[in-house]
Every structure is written in C-alpha cells, then in structure tokens.
Amino acid sequence: MKFGVVRFPGSCDEVDALMACRRFADADLLWHGDRDLSGVDAVVVPGGFSYGDYLRVGAIARFSPLMESVIEFARDGGPVLGICNGFQVLCEAGLLPGALLPNDSLRFVCRQVDVVVENPGTPFTRACEEDDVLSIPVKHTTGRYYAPPGTLPEGQVVLRYAPGQNPNGSMGDVAGVCNEDGNVMGLMPHPEHAVDPLTGSADGGRLFESLAMVPA
C-alpha cells in the first residue's frame, strides 16, 4: 500500500501529510507538473495555497497536469483525499459536490475542533464507528461549505462539526463530504496535524489508518 501526496507550488502541508501517511504505509510526494502517479494506491491532495490561490481557491491548481491524472484515477475508483486547500481543489475539479466560500466571520480561524463521524462506511473512515468524535485542528479563511439545494445527499456527509463548533458558517455544520461512489473525500480540518498525542490529538491518524486498510 502506497500513498501519493501532491505538491503544488504554494502547498504548505504536504510534508505533514507525507509523515502522517508514513505512519501507516509507504508514501511519496507527487509533483504537480508530472502526469505519472507512480503506481500509488491512494492520493492525498494537501493543504496550502496552490498556485497562490489566485482567482479563486483551488481554481487554477485543478488544471495542473498531475490533477488531470488524479481526476482520471478518481473516476476509475481510486481513493483520493483532499484536505483544506485540497478539498477546495477537488470541488473545483468537479470530483466533489459544492464549493468553499469565505468564512462567515471573514476571519482566519485556527483552532482545535471536534468533528463527528456521520458515515463510517467510506475508505477514509472505516477505522471509525458512527458518532465517533475526532479532535482535529482547522486553519483556514475560506472554509464555509456550500452545496446548492439537492446536490448533497445525506449519505455523502462524512464528517460534521460537533454542535456549537462550526468555525466558518458551513451549511448544516458540514466538515467533510464524499462523492457518490465514496472513493473521493474532502474535509476542511487537518487530520495530518493530529497524528501524535504530543501535539494534542492523534485522532486524525484514523483517516490515514482507514485508507491504509484498503487492499493494495
């Protein structure tokens, strides 16, 4: 089992994501300008400010050569996890429903939040039980999830902010969603920053652990 972690110009969480993956399986970085996914079994699109996030968050990164291959990989059923900016990129790529808008507070938020596992039946949450609460940090300015009415079936809500902890005004407290087939997931919180009790919580590791359970 091998993870591939995408590095765009402007990514900043790819090394933490790589280290998080390596706790559970092999992992290598993938360069945005390449087209070859090097035979990885799962792709992580990390946080940061890909291509400077000019125009709109994630809008330009979505057209990078590597993303064309990631989109193809996802359409063939390969597991793809987008974290924060990676979530925004996957929405812009049309792999996930909805879009991310500026926080309702218009402020950058950086804090630990509790998220509740709504759907433990995905490749990203199979190490969890329904209603498990994970303590994971958020850090973003553009994290308000919005999907037009009728475009997000309940079953595709994978994670929700615990009651009263919505940091950005996301509709229905949605923190993470998956696509219809369940093989693509995006979330605003940063599980890669919560893989060691030394930094407050190891709950984020459950997502990488889940992915590593996918047969290689």
Next chain:
Amino acid sequence: MLIRPKEGILDPQGQAVERALPALGFDGVQNVHVGRLIELDVDDASKVPQMCERLLANPLIEDYEVVELNGKDSS
C-alpha cells in the same frame, strides 16, 4: 466580466461594507454585494462565456455578466 456572489448565498463581505457605510453617514444603502471585475482583450468574444464557465467564475456560487467594450482603448 462582472462576477457576483449568487443571490441567496451569504455574502459576508457585502454585509461588512453595508454596515460600514452608515457609520460614515451614508444612510439608505441596502443589498451591498462585493464581486470582482476581470478585464481582458480577446480576438473572439464568443469564447468568453465558455471561459467564465470553465475558469473565471464558479457557476455553483457565482453569476457572471459579460460586458463588451468594443474597440475601447483601456489604457
């Protein structure tokens, strides 16, 4: 291209501006929305709506309007 937040979607930037104006004595202002303006020169203007749909706007959350300024020197 004039790109605006879609109607009905919370626009906190517009709201912040709407709150700031009365503080300066500009009363009677409603429905403030903040969007963006993209200017470009193009040989074939018929391609512009496609550019908006694919890159310049996100039709899920934004409306766009194309305004043609024929032959106008923007400098």
